[in-house]
Amino acid sequence: MTAPAYLCRTINQGATFREQGFQWGVYPYPVHKMNGEWINTQTGKIAPRSDFIPFDLTGCTARMQLRADVLAPDVLFEMTTENGRIDLSAGSGWVNFFIDAETTSGLPYGQNPPASWCSAVGQLEIQHPNGDVSRVAEITWSLSPEGTR
Numbered sequence: 001m002t003a004p005a006y007l008c009r010t011i012n013q014g015a016t017f018r019e020q021g022f023q024w025g026v027y028p029y030p031v032h033k034m035n036g037e038w039i040n041t042q043t044g045k046i047a048p049r050s051d052f053i054p055f056d057l058t059g060c061t062a063r064m065q066l067r068a069d070v071l072a073p074d075v076l077f078e079m080t081t082e083n084g085r086i087d088l089s090a091g092s093g094w095v096n097f098f099i100d101a102e103t104t105s106g107l108p109y110g111q112n113p114p115a116s117w118c119s120a121v122g123q124l125e126i127q128h129p130n131g132d133v134s135r136v137a138e139i140t141w142s143l144s145p146e147g148t149r
Contacts, residue, residue, distance in 0.1 A: 014146035054093030
């Protein structure tokens with residue numbers, strides 16, 4: 001499988017968080033990112049988008065627990081396909097996120113985890129129909145406090 005992506009996202013407290021997260025897939029050759037472009041490591045040229053092969057997520061489920069740090073015992077927030085906060089239904093390897101405004105409004109902002117938090121980390125795992133589990137991404141989450149109440 002592929003190495004996990006490292007991403008950053010911000011949740012605006014009190015606002016709907018609906019995001020076309022990212023497309024999970026591979027190129028058929030080694031690539032690296034430079035200046036926002038995927039570069040074919042063998043040729044040094046930009047990797048054409050047409051070479052990208054998205055993973056088939058049919059029948060997969062996803063889960064992520066946000067914690068103050070990866071080894072922290074307390075779960076600050078949970079996102080899964082079962083609770084509707086992770087959506088794999090778009091096809092072509094797309095992983096999308098959704099948190100309704102009422103839920104984001106209730107997230108406790110502050111610097112005293114687990115009672116409140118302003119930043120967290122979550123490791124997104126995909127469980128495949130055959131039972132295999134892939135760690136797809138590690139996402140650093142920021143919580144931006146709501147000023148309009």
